[in-house]
Amino acid sequence: MPSNASLIEPKAMSSVSYTLYYGTFIHTPSLGDLEICFNTLVGVTAAGDIDFIHKNYRPEEHDYQTAVQFFINNRKNRHFDYVDYSQDPTKFFMPGFIDTHIHASQFPNIGIGLDCPLLDWLNDYTFPLENKFTDSNDEKLKFAKNVYSKVIQKTLTNGTTCASYFTTIDPHTTNLFAELLLEIGQRGFVGKVCMDHNDTYHDYEESFEDCVDSMNKIIERMAQLNPAEETLVKPIITPRFAPVCSRKMLKWLGKLSVTQDLPIQTHISENKKEIELVHDMFPDCEDYATVYDKHNLLNSQTILAHAIHLTKKERKMIREKKCSISHCPTSNTFISSGEAPIKQYLYNDKINVSLGTDVSGGFDSSILGIIKHCILVSHHLAMKTGRQGDKLTIIDAIYMATQGGAKAVGMPDKLGSFELGKKFDVQLIDLDSKESNVDTFEWQLPTQHEGDHKKRTKKMEDLLGKWIFSGDDRNCVKVWCNGRLVINKMHYSRDDRWVMVEKDF
Ligand SMILES: O=c1[nH]c(=O)c2nc[nH]c2[nH]1
Numbered sequence: 001m002p003s004n005a006s007l008i009e010p011k012a013m014s015s016v017s018y019t020l021y022y023g024t025f026i027h028t029p030s031l032g033d034l035e036i037c038f039n040t041l042v043g044v045t046a047a048g049d050i051d052f053i054h055k056n057y058r059p060e061e062h063d064y065q066t067a068v069q070f071f072i073n074n075r076k077n078r079h080f081d082y083v084d085y086s087q088d089p090t091k092f093f094m095p096g097f098i099d100t101h102i103h104a105s106q107f108p109n110i111g112i113g114l115d116c117p118l119l120d121w122l123n124d125y126t127f128p129l130e131n132k133f134t135d136s137n138d139e140k141l142k143f144a145k146n147v148y149s150k151v152i153q154k155t156l157t158n159g160t161t162c163a164s165y166f167t168t169i170d171p172h173t174t175n176l177f178a179e180l181l182l183e184i185g186q187r188g189f190v191g192k193v194c195m196d197h198n199d200t201y202h203d204y205e206e207s208f209e210d211c212v213d214s215m216n217k218i219i220e221r222m223a224q225l226n227p228a229e230e231t232l233v234k235p236i237i238t239p240r241f242a243p244v245c246s247r248k249m250l251k252w253l254g255k256l257s258v259t260q261d262l263p264i265q266t267h268i269s270e271n272k273k274e275i276e277l278v279h280d281m282f283p284d285c286e287d288y289a290t291v292y293d294k295h296n297l298l299n300s301q302t303i304l305a306h307a308i309h310l311t312k313k314e315r316k317m318i319r320e321k322k323c324s325i326s327h328c329p330t331s332n333t334f335i336s337s338g339e340a341p342i343k344q345y346l347y348n349d350k351i352n353v354s355l356g357t358d359v360s361g362g363f364d365s366s367i368l369g370i371i372k373h374c375i376l377v378s379h380h381l382a383m384k385t386g387r388q389g390d391k392l393t394i395i396d397a398i399y400m401a402t403q404g405g406a407k408a409v410g411m412p413d414k415l416g417s418f419e420l421g422k423k424f425d426v427q428l429i430d431l432d433s434k435e436s437n438v439d440t441f442e443w444q445l446p447t448q449h450e451g452d453h454k455k456r457t458k459k460m461e462d463l464l465g466k467w468i469f470s471g472d473d474r475n476c477v478k479v480w481c482n483g484r485l486v487i488n489k490m491h492y493s494r495d496d497r498w499v500m501v502e503k504d505f
């Protein structure tokens with residue numbers, strides 16, 4: 001938001017419903033930049049677009065009635081909601097989290113397979129589970145529906161409003177997954193896993209021809225599914241990782257990305273044995289990144305998960321091709337893959353980095369959890385290297401979880417922060433929610449009447465630390481996706497002080 005924001009004239013709008021949100025809005029509009037906006041009034045259209053922002057709006061200083069009147073007159077619309085949390089210092093709005101790497105089909109395996117290295121972990125735990133989604137008879141559809149509904153609900157209740165998912169090789173249950181996203185109300189990129197060369201586990205692979213057929217099926221189905229003029233679910237081209245893909249398939253997928261203008265996601269350089277395997281399988285390619293580049297799979301719409309052991313040359317290539325990295329610290333720790341030097345990627349190599357839960361290599365489906373873990377892992381890396389500069393800050397982590405994620409999924413102008421024209425994909429945090437694990441004391445709260453703005457801001461920054469390190473899903477009390485309220489835990493709360501009124505001024 002511009003710091004000298006004044007009442008901004010909203011665009012003409014014909015819809016009958018409009019919502020004004022008033023309270024503290026916190027975001028990281030650019031890397032290293034945390035903005036805490038107290039007493040901010042945000043207007044959201046029925047289509048879920050932010051079309052009005054007024055920072056530091058004080059009813060007692062401005063003519064509040066006039067401002068609301070302005071809305072009504074300009075819209076010929078007397079019906080709107082007004083939601084006010086401004087009096088409560090423990091409540092604040094944050095952009096919804098964006099999880100840029102998660103395997104929906106692996107949700108039942110959370111917590112299973114500790115310390116099993118990647119290639120064994122895939123054969124022992126992951127491929128057998130994913131294979132259960134194949135053959136779409138009624139039983140399989142029931143199985144998939146159960147798992148997929150749970151993972152969407154779980155991530156949404158943790159504040160994830162958008163995610164880039166891997167499903168399995170199966171197109172039918174992948175389409176079912178997209179339908180569930182729309183029904184439950186989460187924005188999603190849906191990746192049918194492509195793998196036609198699984199040398200170590202032949203039970204779970206597809207032929208090249210089946211892959212082509214399945215991709216056509218999901219592209220066609222998702223084009224039908226979205227509501228008019230909105231893209232809430234979108235296919236994402238998903239070669240699983242180089243070791244299980246033929247050159248023919250990689251080449252076809254690269255071409256498909258261009259002809260259909262579709263994003264790409266895959267894994268890269270997660271584990272040292274995996275890197276050796278790629279060198280053996282693609283001896284003509286200098287490194288792992290070159291394998292993808294040779295097949296036209298690296299561009300500004302590519303998300304590369306893990307990227308722990310990159311060479312300098314690979315980092316340069318990733319930067320030049322404008323790919324994004326999805327950092328998955330929980331998974332990298334759980335299956336002992338390594339510590340990625342994220343601070344260097346962000347600030348020295350100038351690569352866009354986002355966060356991924358990587359369920360179920362990662363055991364935590366909450367991006368708030370991944371924020372904690374990425375900071376702690378970076379501290380361990382700094383202790384090992386002796387470089388203080390390897391430590392990630394809270395601001396870095398929030399950025400990766402929101403605006404960095406928005407860039408990674410190709411929606412930097414629509415998601416990730418509070419700006420005019422962006423979508424209202426938002427979470428309401430309440431540190432004082434029912435059964436909250438966060439303890440706050442009266443003297444730690446930034447109040448309206450705090451004369452000193454700096455002091456109030458510092459107190460809010462401290463509260464952010466409390467939320468990140470001792471908070472959890474219980475503090476994420478409301479979630480909106482595309483302006484639609486999709487999670488509401490405040491129905492029965494004694495402390496529910498929000499008001500929703502339809503006034504006739
Ligand atoms: O963490 C991971 N999870 C997976 O499912 C996978 N497949 C290839 N490489 C992978 N890494």
Ligand SMILES: [Zn+2]
Pocket residue numbers: 101103267305358361
């Ligand atoms: Zn993964």
